[in-house]
Structure formats: C-alpha cells, structure tokens
Amino acid sequence: MKAADLNRLELIGIDQKRGFPLFGASRMIMFGATSISRLQEDLYSSLGVERTKAILARFGYEAGMHLALSIQEMYHFDSPEEWLMSGAILRTMAGYAQEEITSFEMHAEEQRLIVSGIWRDSFEATIWKAKHSIASFPVCAILSGMASGFASTVLGKSVWVKETCCMAQGSEQCRFEGKDLVSWHTTEDVFKKHFSVDSLEERLRNTQEALNKAKADIDRQKIEISRLRLLTRKSTPNDEIIFRSQAMADLLDLAKKVAPTQSTILIQGESGVGKEVLARYIHAQSGQAKHPFVAINCAAVPAALLESELFGYVRGAFTGADKDKKGLFVAADNGTLFLDEIGDLPLDMQVKLLRVLQNKEVIPLGGTLPQSVNARIIAATNRNLKDLIKQGKFREDLYYRIAVFPLFIQPLRDRKQDIPILARHFLSIHQPRSMGFTPRAMRFLESYHWPGNIRELANWVEYAAVLAGENAVEIDHFPLHMAETPKEILPQLAVDFPSLQELERRYIEMVLQTCGQQKAEACRILGISPVTLWRKKKHPG
Missing domain, CATH: 1.10.8.60 (Helicase, Ruva Protein; domain 3)
Structure with missing residues (x-):
C-alpha cells in the first residue's frame, strides 16, 4: 500500500453495537474547532503559555503515536517511508492542516530522519488569529506534537518536529522541520522534558496493548464504513489503464513512445494481466485511433476457419460461401489488428501470416487477386515464444517480424x-x-x-x-x-538444513502468512519493531 492510496471512506467505520464512530478499531471523539478554541483559551489564561504548550504538545504526541500504530495495524505499507508519509495525509484528512512535505530524507536502518514541510490553514493558527493579535511564539503545539509522535513511532526512535514559523506570527503559512535527536544535536532528556513523555518503548508497548484490546473487541463486530457514494470511474481510451506501480508507469511510457509509429508490437505476459487493454491503449494513442481496432483470439478460432477469418474469402470458395467476405486484415485497414494468443497459431498459418506481414497484401481464400492492407499489427501471447521456437512450434522468422517492439506486462503479484x-x-x-x-x-x-x-x-x-x-x-x-495455495509455502522450515540467515527469513515469512500479513501482530510475535521487520525483509540476516 502506498500512502497516496489511503481512502477516507474505508478509514471511518461505525461500532454497530454502540453506534460510535471508529478509526480502525479505536473509538473516535469528535470536537469542533470552536470547542478546542475555548479549551485553549482557558488553558492559556489559567496555566500560562509554556505549560499550556507543553500540555497541548503532549496531547498531540500521544494522538500521533496512537494514529501511527492504528494505521499500521489497518494497512500494509510498502515501506517505512510510505508509513511516515501516511501521517501527513491523515492529518490533512482530519482537518488539522493542509500538510505538504517539501523535503524528506529517511534512513530507517540507521534510524535517522530529516523532514520539512508546510502546514496551510493550520486550525491552531486560524483559531489564534480569530481572537488575538500577532503571536510572539509558534502556536501549533498540537500539530507539532502529533507529527513528532507519529514520526517517532515509525522510526522507532524519538523524532522532534518543531514549528519554524507560524501564521499566528504573521507568516503566510506555517512551516515545520523534523529530525531525529542526533540530527538536532540534543538529548533524550531534553526531548522528554519538552513533551513530558515516558520512554518511547514503554509508551509504544502500552499503546499497542490498548489497540490490541480494542481490536479484539471490534473484530467481533462487522465494520460499517460511512455511507458515502464511491465515485464511479468512467473508463475512456485515455484513462482505462488503472495503475499505481512504477512498473506500469514505465510500461506506459514505452507504449506512448511506440504508439505513434508503425512498428509491429509484441505484448507478452501471463493470462489476465491486461494485454488487450494495453493494445487498445496503444491504438488510442496512435494515428490510427479514428480507424477500427479489430481483435481476434488465435487460440479460440478453429484452425479450419482461421484463414478465412483473417484473410476473407470470395464467393464460391467453399460450400456455403455464397458471397464475398472481407477478412480481418481488410476490416482493420488503416487501423489496428490485434492478434491475441499468437503463440497458438498453427504452423501453416504462421507461414501465411509471415507473407502478409512482408508483402502488406492478402489473397482471400479462393481468390487470385491480392488486396493491399495497411493495418498496424499488435500481437500478444502468454507463452514463451523462444521456447516454442526451440521446440519447432513457432517460426523464428515470424517471431522477429512481430517482435520489433516487445512489451512485457508484469504479473499482478509483482506490482x-x-x-x-x-x-x-x-x-x-x-x-x-x-x-x-x-x-x-x-x-x-x-x-x-x-x-x-x-x-x-x-x-x-x-x-x-x-x-x-x-x-x-x-x-x-x-x-x-x-483460491490457489501458493506453491512457495514451506512445509518444514529446516527440512534442508538452511543457513541461519535463510532460516530466519523463512520463519518471518511463515509468521507473516499466519498473521494474514498483519505486521503489527507479526512484530508482537517476533518481538521486534516494525522498522526492524522491514529491514530484515529487505536485507535478511
């Protein structure tokens, strides 16, 4: 999961037993900005600026830490960086501020972090400006604390997020900077004094226990997400390929580059990855977009009928041929002809197809006069054509004719x-x-x-x-x-006497499978932090 894929409709649920709103398994309490404003006023007047800022920062820190654990329990993020970035999105969703990360440098293995960004329309600064003159200090204590608590939880080490300028002080927007304590050149004692917090390990353990208790209770109930209508996405030729992965982004870049050309394209990939969808996308991006896109599955048409389907026939060519019929090459003239599952094409048809590709003309079945064709060819297969060539089941000359510009779609499990x-x-x-x-x-x-x-x-x-x-x-x-059972499940972890490093890797994978990929539960069983788990998965041993 990437942080950008968070969907607010899936984050907020309802406790069906009691009717309370939920964030994951945790009960939500809703306050308006007006009530928070009154609380701040009373705190400032009764306790003074410094003590009030400390209380609000401590409140924010606890909330941020709880939020980080809750969202990590709910979703499997691709990396610690994505987990950290989710905090900015969640604070924006919750209305604290429009948060934008402007610079970001994280080394999870070394537990080092430097981040900076902008808080636009911070609720704390907005509340202050509505009732006070220019402030002499940054007022976004809750936001600073929340960002600190969230980042500290992700990194597994204390992170201090400080507000460097504030709207309440007359700045156009609030800005912040966050670093681990080593990068700030400060100590844990100074950090604890500022936030009045216990050790991070103790607070994480206590918060995780509270989360586990809440989750155990809510798992006995059905989660009901807020009844907002999902926006129905209407598919058009330009946006019908829906993706988030870099692998698909790179593939579409290649597709866009080859689309305006006349190069023959071979799309390869497993069954179900969307080879025809990619072919239609290329057609839509090409100069042939206003002309027909014609598709045929070479494996679905009987061999006896395939020639007449592709090349057409003339009247009297065979019994029942009572009129001329255009073949698909002619039907796709000036457009695109998509030959799906070309690896299943019979050898005799491969010879005839090769001739058409070379001469740019077809002779209908039963006819004698060639017809010029100008269809752009896109072929696709889920088979390894080079292996078929070695087995004598696919012509090598045809392979090089259709594989002028090969494209490979990765399986979904790899993206x-x-x-x-x-x-x-x-x-x-x-x-x-x-x-x-x-x-x-x-x-x-x-x-x-x-x-x-x-x-x-x-x-x-x-x-x-x-x-x-x-x-x-x-x-x-x-x-x-x-559902199919994955073939790579290991029935016995140590049956082949693996190395200690390999044994650890297998055990971690087994625990994750047992937990349904719930990393928080896996970390509890393994006795390690989420960052350590990510590090061990990335660099075993």
Whole structure:
C-alpha cells in the first residue's frame, strides 16, 4: 500500500453495537474547532503559555503515536517511508492542516530522519488569529506534537518536529522541520522534558496493548464504513489503464513512445494481466485511433476457419460461401489488428501470416487477386515464444517480424501497489454505493498471489460485491474456495538444513502468512519493531 492510496471512506467505520464512530478499531471523539478554541483559551489564561504548550504538545504526541500504530495495524505499507508519509495525509484528512512535505530524507536502518514541510490553514493558527493579535511564539503545539509522535513511532526512535514559523506570527503559512535527536544535536532528556513523555518503548508497548484490546473487541463486530457514494470511474481510451506501480508507469511510457509509429508490437505476459487493454491503449494513442481496432483470439478460432477469418474469402470458395467476405486484415485497414494468443497459431498459418506481414497484401481464400492492407499489427501471447521456437512450434522468422517492439506486462503479484486502486475501481462498477473494503479485506487482497492476475481480481470483487451489497467488503465475501495455495509455502522450515540467515527469513515469512500479513501482530510475535521487520525483509540476516 502506498500512502497516496489511503481512502477516507474505508478509514471511518461505525461500532454497530454502540453506534460510535471508529478509526480502525479505536473509538473516535469528535470536537469542533470552536470547542478546542475555548479549551485553549482557558488553558492559556489559567496555566500560562509554556505549560499550556507543553500540555497541548503532549496531547498531540500521544494522538500521533496512537494514529501511527492504528494505521499500521489497518494497512500494509510498502515501506517505512510510505508509513511516515501516511501521517501527513491523515492529518490533512482530519482537518488539522493542509500538510505538504517539501523535503524528506529517511534512513530507517540507521534510524535517522530529516523532514520539512508546510502546514496551510493550520486550525491552531486560524483559531489564534480569530481572537488575538500577532503571536510572539509558534502556536501549533498540537500539530507539532502529533507529527513528532507519529514520526517517532515509525522510526522507532524519538523524532522532534518543531514549528519554524507560524501564521499566528504573521507568516503566510506555517512551516515545520523534523529530525531525529542526533540530527538536532540534543538529548533524550531534553526531548522528554519538552513533551513530558515516558520512554518511547514503554509508551509504544502500552499503546499497542490498548489497540490490541480494542481490536479484539471490534473484530467481533462487522465494520460499517460511512455511507458515502464511491465515485464511479468512467473508463475512456485515455484513462482505462488503472495503475499505481512504477512498473506500469514505465510500461506506459514505452507504449506512448511506440504508439505513434508503425512498428509491429509484441505484448507478452501471463493470462489476465491486461494485454488487450494495453493494445487498445496503444491504438488510442496512435494515428490510427479514428480507424477500427479489430481483435481476434488465435487460440479460440478453429484452425479450419482461421484463414478465412483473417484473410476473407470470395464467393464460391467453399460450400456455403455464397458471397464475398472481407477478412480481418481488410476490416482493420488503416487501423489496428490485434492478434491475441499468437503463440497458438498453427504452423501453416504462421507461414501465411509471415507473407502478409512482408508483402502488406492478402489473397482471400479462393481468390487470385491480392488486396493491399495497411493495418498496424499488435500481437500478444502468454507463452514463451523462444521456447516454442526451440521446440519447432513457432517460426523464428515470424517471431522477429512481430517482435520489433516487445512489451512485457508484469504479473499482478509483482506490482501489488496496483491492487487497491484496481479493486476499488471494480467495486465501484458493480456496487457504486458500496462502503469499500475493510482494512483486513484489503490486506488479504494485497497478500494473495493472484495466479489469474487482474481478471481473477475483477471476478473476486464482483463476487464479493454481490454478497456484501452496500456493506463493507469483508474477507468472508471473497470466493476463498477458489483460491490457489501458493506453491512457495514451506512445509518444514529446516527440512534442508538452511543457513541461519535463510532460516530466519523463512520463519518471518511463515509468521507473516499466519498473521494474514498483519505486521503489527507479526512484530508482537517476533518481538521486534516494525522498522526492524522491514529491514530484515529487505536485507535478511
């Protein structure tokens, strides 16, 4: 999960037993800015500036730490950096300020962090300006504390976020800077004195225990997400490829570059990854966009009919041919002809196809006069054509004719960042009024290996949409009886006497699978911090 994929509709739920609003498994208490303003006024007047700022900063710190643990429990982020970035998005969603990170440098393994950014329309600064003259000090104590608590939880080490200029002091916007204590050249004692906090390890342990207790209670109930309508995404030729991963971004960059040319394209990838969708995208981006896009699945048409489908026939060519028929090459003239599953093309048809590609003309079945064709060819296959060439099942000269510009679509299991946005898109099609996916359901989707790729994901979501209706999609709504067991599960961790490093890697993977990829629970079992878990997964040993 990337931080940018957080969906507020899935974050807020309802305790069905008591009717309370929930953030994950935690009860939410809602206050308006007016009531917070009155509380601040009373604190400043009775306790003075310094003590009030300390109390508000401590309040923010606790809230930030709790928020970080809650969101990490709900979602599996791609990296500690994404987990940290989610804090900025959550503070914006909650109305504290419009937060923008302007610079960011994090070394999770070394527990070092330097971050800076902007708080636009900070609620604390706005409240101050409404009732006071220019402040002599930065007033965003809750925000500073919250950012500090969140970042400290992610890093596993104290992070101090300081407000460097404030709207309440006359600045156009509030700015902040956050660093680990080493980078600030300060000590843990100074940090604790400022926030009046206990040791980070103790506070994290206590907060995690409280979260686990709340989660155990709420897991016995169904989560109901707020009844806001999901925006139905309308697919057009220019935006029908829905993605988040860098792998797909790179692939589309290549597709855009080759689209305006006449180069023949070979799209390779497993079944269900969206090869025809990519072919249509290329057609839409090309100079042939106003002309036909014609597709044929070479594996679905009987060999006896394939020639007449591709090249057409003349009247009297065979029994029942009572009139001329244009073939798909002619039908796609000046447009695009998409030859799907070309690896299943019979060898005799491969020879005829090669001749058409070389001569740019076809001879209809039963005819004698060639017809010029100018269709752009895009071929696709889920098979390894080079292996087929070695086996004598595919012509090498045809391969080099169609593979002028090869494109490879990675399987969905290798681009998990695309899963949340694709799943939500499919859900919006089948159930526009759905409350979305519960975090547990989304984690399951991200951890499954998807042998059927996007086609399988679409089927699962449609199945779940029927069962869930307008309610949030739970794991129980998925067709789990259709799920395949991953082949890489190790029945016995040490059956082949692996190295200590390999044994640790296997054990961590087993724990994560047992926990349904819930990293907070895995960390509790393993007795390590989330950052350590990420480090061990990235660099075992």
